[in-house]
Amino acid sequence: xxxxxxxxxxxxxxxxxxxxxxxxxxxxxxxxxxxxxxxxxxxxxxxxxxxxxxxxxxxxxxxxxxxxxxxxxxxxxxxxxxxxxxxxxxxxxxxxxxxxxxxxxxxxxxxxxxxxxxxxxxxxxxxxxxxxxxxxxxxxxxxxxxxxxxxxxxxxxxxxxxxxxxxxxxxxxxxxxxxxxxxxxxxxxxxxxxxxxxxxxxxxxxxxxxxxxxxxxxxxxxxxxxxxxxxxxxxxxxxxxxxxxxxxxxxxxxxxxxxxxxxxxxxxxxxxxxx
Amino acid sequence: xxxxxxxxxxxxxxxxxxxxxxxxxxxxxxxxxxxxxxxxxxxxxxxxxxxxxxxxxxxxxxxxxxxxxxxxxxxxxxxxxxxxxxxxxxxxxxxxxxxxxxxxxxxxxxxxxxxxxxxxxxxxxxxxxxxxxxxxxxxxxxxxxxxxxxxxxxxxxxxxxxxxxxxxxxxxxxxxxxxxxxxxxxxxxxxxxxxxxxxxxxxxxxxxxxxxxxxxxxxxxxxxxxxxxxxxxxxxxxxxxxxxxxxxxxxxxxxxxxxxxxxxxxxxxxxx
Numbered sequence: 001x002x003x004x005x006x007x008x009x010x011x012x013x014x015x016x017x018x019x020x021x022x023x024x025x026x027x028x029x030x031x032x033x034x035x036x037x038x039x040x041x042x043x044x045x046x047x048x049x050x051x052x053x054x055x056x057x058x059x060x061x062x063x064x065x066x067x068x069x070x071x072x073x074x075x076x077x078x079x080x081x082x083x084x085x086x087x088x089x090x091x092x093x094x095x096x097x098x099x100x101x102x103x104x105x106x107x108x109x110x111x112x113x114x115x116x117x118x119x120x121x122x123x124x125x126x127x128x129x130x131x132x133x134x135x136x137x138x139x140x141x142x143x144x145x146x147x148x149x150x151x152x153x154x155x156x157x158x159x160x161x162x163x164x165x166x167x168x169x170x171x172x173x174x175x176x177x178x179x180x181x182x183x184x185x186x187x188x189x190x191x192x193x194x195x196x197x198x199x200x201x202x203x204x205x206x207x208x209x210x211x212x213x214x215x216x217x218x219x220x221x222x223x224x225x226x227x228x229x230x231x232x233x234x235x236x237x238x239x240x241x242x243x244x245x246x247x248x249x250x251x252x253x254x255x256x257x258x259x260x261x262x263x264x265x266x267x268x269x270x271x272x273x274x275x
Numbered sequence: 276x277x278x279x280x281x282x283x284x285x286x287x288x289x290x291x292x293x294x295x296x297x298x299x300x301x302x303x304x305x306x307x308x309x310x311x312x313x314x315x316x317x318x319x320x321x322x323x324x325x326x327x328x329x330x331x332x333x334x335x336x337x338x339x340x341x342x343x344x345x346x347x348x349x350x351x352x353x354x355x356x357x358x359x360x361x362x363x364x365x366x367x368x369x370x371x372x373x374x375x376x377x378x379x380x381x382x383x384x385x386x387x388x389x390x391x392x393x394x395x396x397x398x399x400x401x402x403x404x405x406x407x408x409x410x411x412x413x414x415x416x417x418x419x420x421x422x423x424x425x426x427x428x429x430x431x432x433x434x435x436x437x438x439x440x441x442x443x444x445x446x447x448x449x450x451x452x453x454x455x456x457x458x459x460x461x462x463x464x465x466x467x468x469x470x471x472x473x474x475x476x477x478x479x480x481x482x483x484x485x486x487x488x489x490x491x492x493x494x495x496x497x498x499x500x501x502x503x504x505x506x507x508x509x510x511x512x513x514x515x516x517x518x519x520x521x522x523x524x525x526x527x528x529x530x531x532x533x534x535x536x537x538x539x540x541x542x543x544x545x546x547x
Contacts, residue, residue: 085361085363086361086363087358087361087362087363088361089361090361091360091361091362091380091382092361092362092363092378092379092380092381092382093381093382094363094379094381096381119381121363121379121381122379122381122407123407123408124384124408236382238382
């Protein structure tokens with residue numbers, strides 16, 4: 001499996017602008033840590049993170065692999081459940097997602113979703129129809145492409161940074177880190193501009209799925225920390241009946257066949273007459 | 276003899292097996308049939324309000340209690356309990372005159388809440404259980420009128436009271452006498468006949484109560500002027516053929532069946 005930690009370090013470097021970041025051996029220490037035995041994502045793996053957005057904005061996010069089967073295209077796939085709520089026990093999650101995602105070897109391909117169930121705070125979980133799922137995925141891919149294009153264009157236009165303002169990624173040695181889920185072995189990676197730590201994170205091969213133990217953004221007092229993890233996840237979403245209605249796309253021209261489509265009438269934009 | 280003994284032993288065995296199966300079936304069925312309870316405050320007596328209510332097209336279960344404990348303490352009890360159990364909980368209100376504490380139970384599709392008020396120096400709590408997922412079938416309430424000029428209306432129905440009852444509260448634009456005439460005309464159009472009619476002075480305002488009946492059904496309508504040109508209409512439909520309007524499901528059922536037979540007989544007679 002491609003260690004998620006490396007992917008995250010890669011993402012961090014990208015965030016810091018690849019042309020400007022100095023890679024000073026950080027990848028090497030992370031690689032050394034993961035080379036001692038990183039756990040591939042398996043059925044039953046789960047992890048819960050505590051997000052602290054400052055003040056009272058605390059919530060929990062859980063991810064779990066709860067089943068395996070072939071998808072419609074005959075690929076190996078796993079059922080992944082995600083939940084977000086105000087308590088780590090997730091007795092009452094405010095958001096639930098269950099999706100069948102393809103896997104290639106040990107790697108879960110989160111971009112290859114073939115089935116999707118979504119439940120909100122007030123609604124019973126519902127499956128997306130093929131058409132609705134295709135629409136959502138297409139929209140997500142398009143947004144990702146647009147963002148990448150925009151970032152590349154901005155990076156090309158941006159003036160060179162003043163001396164000493166180059167972001168630097170640096171890493172520490174393998175250490176023991178105390179977390180809400182207990183003490184784990186981790187490697188600290190930091191993104192620094194001059195003397196300011198922009199982002200600090202601890203990667204750990206012991207944490208299932210994301211291999212992420214903790215992330216801090218000290219400047220705005222935001223953090224993400226592993227709260228619980230394990231290897232005994234069971235499906236928790238209350239599945240809708242097979243014949244339950246699915247989430248479908250609704251076409252405006254079918255719902256309102258007589259709806260006039262065209263330029264807005266001029267008078268609608270005219271200012272209101274004053275008495 | 277031997278065969279009889281064998282048969283009875285076999286019978287006993289099969290009875291035991293059947294009983295075991297029945298018990299197993301009951302045990303399996305019990306969790307799904309388990310009643311979802313309204314929240315309760317320790318040390319108080321809770322009185323259920325109706326049974327299963329339909330308010331604004333949603334299922335509710337309601338109860339109330341009174342306590343000498345201050346409102347803050349009662350609100351804190353529910354908030355702390357639900358938060359500790361891991362349910363997203365919200366507290367609203369000034370916690371002196373009024374407070375609302377509610378929690379979401381998203382895996383079950385339920386909302387539990389308590390509305391607190393002060394009454395005669397005591398804290399009164401209305402506890403509620405609301406079903407977020409199940410909706411009652413949309414059926415137009417029988418015998419309850421919706422008039423032109425209605426600015427607000429709220430329906431309430433009981434799900435399993437004997438005979439059933441339905442209530443509608445409306446705010447209608449119009450003077451008391453005008454709205455009264457329109458209600459009477461609409462009920463007459465639906466086949467209800469006036470039974471009695473009273474007008475009483477209450478707190479300086481006139482309140483009119485009308486009773487209408489149709490085979491096995493009664494509608495009580497209370498009208499009172501709220502403001503100039505605005506009248507409040509409270510209607511209760513009860514499936515009852517009793518003078519005191521107490522629901523009598525058996526009497527109503529028989530009466531309705533008889534009426535249906537009569538109607539059918541008349542229809543067939545005309546057909547011939």
